[in-house]
Amino acid sequence: MFDNLCKFLAESFSEDYAAWLLGRPIKLTKLSPTELSLEPIRADSLILEQSEDLVLHLEFQTEPDPTMGFRMLDYRVRVYRRFPQKTMHQFVIYLKRSSNDLVYQDSFQVGETLHRYQAIRLWEQPSEAFLQSPGLLPLAVLTQTSDPTLKLREVATALEQIEDNRVKANLMAATSVFGGILLAPELIKTILRSEIMKESAVYQEILEEGKIAGKLEGRLEGKLEGKLEGKLEGRLEAKLETIPLLKKLGLTITEIAKELDIDVELVNRFVANQNN
Structure with missing residues (x-):
């Protein structure tokens, strides 16, 4: 659900996200992964938006992902293949506080190839702009x-x-x-x-x-x-x-049972098990 919510926000309020991340409220439109020729590695978490001269790539994460660096390089190459004239800005945005070193990773290197992107940890961001x-x-x-x-x-x-x-x-x-x-x-x-x-x-x-x-x-x-x-x-x-x-x-428990059309006691038992 976090993936869908992040997509909804970034696509519905693209100017707000551009102003925050790029420093100016650019009007962006959705860029479908299918335009990049290959199937996306993880389409559920991928957010791509574009203007005439740039592509904005966002990945929202609740947990660190050891494959993130490679994914960022992979999408950079895919976008370059399709839009070589466009500048690309890539951000990994971590939602949940973590001390894992991976949330500080902002580059990926394989052989002599070095790719950089930006990693944002929300818990370090000042609240005012938000x-x-x-x-x-x-x-x-x-x-x-x-x-x-x-x-x-x-x-x-x-x-x-x-x-x-x-x-x-x-x-x-x-x-x-x-x-x-x-x-x-x-x-x-x-x-x-x-x-x-x-x-x-x-x-x-x-x-x-x-x-x-x-x-x-x-x-x-x-x-x-x-x-x-x-x-x-x-x-x-x-x-x-x-x-x-x-x-x-x-x-409430009663409201959940009504919305899902299941027994209240069943919801109670499920919630109790979740809390144990």
């Missing part, structure tokens, strides 16, 4: 702060100033999910208004992902087992996997 740009607001809670709860309250105040209810709902839902990296769902719910988030495309996508995954897993297990039970178990398992995200959005 609080001033709508598209960056959901990430603000992960920026430099000694009090994430206070930072989330500042974000909530900024979100309330947004007049477009659709934009507000989407950003609030995204903020809730990212806030869940540091804060408990129960606390987030006291700060962000869940009734607004339920109207957002982000919220609906989370529900839809659970339903689609349930159907696919159910069909697969049903084929493997040749039984109706296989289909039912697959669908149920996928729904259960959606529960943590819905909790991050501030839904």
Whole structure:
């Protein structure tokens, strides 16, 4: 879900991200990986945007990835092959605090080939720019702060100033999910208004992902087992996997059970097992 949220934010608020990373609010459009001739290494986490003279490549990461350096070089070469005249800017943005040396890696070398890119650790970033740009607001809670709860309250105040209810709902839902990296769902719910988030495309996508995954897993297990039970178990398992995200959005146990159309006691048991 983090991959989809990051793509949504970067593509919907491209000027905000360009202003933050490139220093100027450039209007960017999505660049499909299929335009680079080869299949992407990890299409789910790849964000490519372009203007007439540049390409912006973003990779959002919750955990360090030892293959990141090679991936950055690989995409640089692919983009050069397709757009040799365009400048390319590459950023790896780490969402979750880590002391792993890999989050400080900003180059990759093989033989005499040396490729450099930029690594950004959100927990080291000043919050001011994030609080001033709508598209960056959901990430603000992960920026430099000694009090994430206070930072989330500042974000909530900024979100309330947004007049477009659709934009507000989407950003609030995204903020809730990212806030869940540091804060408990129960606390987030006291700060962000869940009734607004339920109207957002982000919220609906989370529900839809659970339903689609349930159907696919159910069909697969049903084929493997040749039984109706296989289909039912697959669908149920996928729904259960959606529960943590819905909790991050501030839904109660009863609300989750209703949205997923499963028994309240089943949700309770799943949550209890997660907490153990």
